[in-house]
Amino acid sequence: MRRQPLRLAILEATRIFEEAGVPSPRVDAELLAAHVLGVDRGSLPLIPLVDPPVIEALRELVQQRAKRVPLQHLTGVATMGRIDVAVGPGVFVPRPETELMLQWGLDLLEGRTGPVVMDLCTGSGALALALQHERPDAQVYAVDNDPQALAWARHNADRRVEAGDTPIKLYSGDVTDPRLFSELDGVVDLVLCNPPYVPPNADLPPEVLDHDPPQAVFAEDGGLAVIRHVVSAAARLLVPGGGVAIEHDDSHASAVPALLKTRTVLGDVRDHHDLAGRPRFATAIRGAAD
Ligand SMILES: C[S@@+](CC[C@H](N)C(=O)[O-])C[C@H]1O[C@@H](n2cnc3c(N)ncnc32)[C@H](O)[C@@H]1O
Incomplete structure (x- = not known):
């Protein structure tokens, strides 16, 4: 499978969080992406493309956060x-x-x-x-x-x-x-x-x-x-x-x-x-x- 733009995955997560009423939707989307990738949030712009398993892991966490599971329970x-x-x-x-x-x-x-x-x-x-x-x-x-x-x-x-x-x-x-x-x-x-x-x-x-x-x-x-x-x-x-x-x-x-x-x-x-x-x-x- 082809690598995918991280930026689009973060935008999609932000939109889902906005609909779910999550406070700070963009920040939470970025923090979850950084958690999945094992990097600081500030390093995300240095990662244009990610492998499909990363997108899949992010999607699973986004679903949980959209159900209002605390961000810190997801990152641990x-x-x-x-x-x-x-x-x-x-x-x-x-x-x-x-x-x-x-x-x-x-x-x-x-x-x-x-x-x-x-x-x-x-x-x-x-x-x-x-x-x-x-x-x-x-x-x-x-x-x-x-x-x-x-x-x-x-x-x-x-x-x-x-x-x-x-x-x-x-x-x-x-x-x-x-x-x-x-x-x-x-x-x-x-x-x-x-x-x-x-x-x-x-x-x-x-x-x-x-x-x-x-x-x-x-x-x-x-x-x-x-x-x-x-x-x-x-x-x-x-x-x-x-x-x-x-x-x-x-x-x-x-x-x-x-x-x-x-x-x-x-x-x-x-x-x-x-x-x-x-x-x-x-x-x-x-x-x-x-
Ligand atoms: C608001 S949390 C604060 C936890 C931590 N200090 C912090 O800032 O993250 C309050 C804590 O008080 C504990 N607690 C509640 N009543 C208590 C009591 N009577 N004696 C001892 N601990 C109590 C709870 O179990 C809980 O862990």
Whole structure:
């Protein structure tokens, strides 16, 4: 069979995605083509013609994506900071907007040696592993209560160690447990948390509703049920001068800072926007010991 123009296959995929309501149809078409070819997206213009098996493999993935299977489930990876993590059914797909919280945490740790870091609700381990990659001297703890998520996190943690990173400390635990990591009370420099925070019954795209685990997405109490406990845990765990960052729903720009302000030991409470200008995470700093 004859080789075929890659450009036409990408145009066809883009058209199919537009009809299926896939956000970013052209980008997804290019990313899937790059995945099939095993190259960076930027290299696609250097590949004018491809073999028929490539077109066939691309068509199969395009059919899946048109059914709104998440792009990252098809490529098998998601990016956080400067690392990739493996993702798929049973674990939440890390989102680009969470990288801003990672950067806030890294900035806070500037100038501290051997910091203790906690990633509550770690999912695939993305935040914990990205932070550990940047700060080999940190002791990074990561916790989740979902066995399937923990299996992905263990897989990703093992891959990062093989790549030369310091091992993270991965635990099964419930962040609503008031005694969680009580042996670390008052010694943690940074608490990062991207918890489930979407109010129940919210209208969400099929990629999220049908493929992210519900316990990773939704929380009772208008989306605040887990966050309340994370605020308590942070107030207990942080060392004076340590900081907490909690990602939240865009409807919680006031509610999460208000929860942080209820803790007298926490100060400098701020809310931060994502790159789309939506309220996305709140931060606070533990004041001097009381
Ligand atoms: C939104 S996902 C975030 C995953 C990861 N931090 C990220 O940014 O990609 C929330 C995670 O919290 C976990 N989770 C939900 N409730 C929890 C609880 N009470 N204790 C521990 N983990 C919990 C879920 O299993 C899920 O993996």
